[in-house]
Amino acid sequence: MFAAFPLLALPVLIYNLIVVTLAGGFNATAAQYRLAEPLFTIHMTSKADWIVSLGDLLLTASLVVLFVELLKSTTSRKIAIINHSLSMVLFVVCLVEFLLAPAFGTSVFFLLTVMVLLDVLAGFIVTIVSARRDVDFGDGR
DSSP: OGGGSOTTHHHHHHHHHHHHTOTTOSSHHHHHHHHHSEEEEEEOTTSOEEEEEHHHHHHHHHHHHHHHHHHHTTOOSHHHHHHHHHHHHHHHHHHHHHHHOGGGOSHHHHHHHHHHHHHHHHHHHHHHHHHHHHOOOSSOO
16 A cells, blocks of 8 residues: 555655744744755865755755656556545645745745646656557557
8 A cells, every 4th residue: 555655745744844843933934944054065076065955955855756756657557546646635735835834935845846746747647648558449549
């Protein structure tokens, strides 16, 4: 049953935990500050310093999870339909949080929401294309 679970729910859950544990309250300014504060610095060969924040790490991990979700969407098992449906529910939850909760009105959460939307669209498109390929119309189409 774990195959039906949308993995992008994990980064969304992590974002929710970050926002809930904010000392500055449940507002957008505190969330943006927490996500933008530097975690560590990488000294590049070009002599520049790359400052990595919590938001950067969360988005990078989310992109990796999106890649795995896209690979999962290519299966045509019955469980994939449940995964697509749960991904749609996750997208609706993300959209509601983004539109209604101040702490979720950040660029990081917007990009997480877009990733969830891409997962939903890719899942349904792949399912439709593979279903059309499997159907034999019998009249030469």
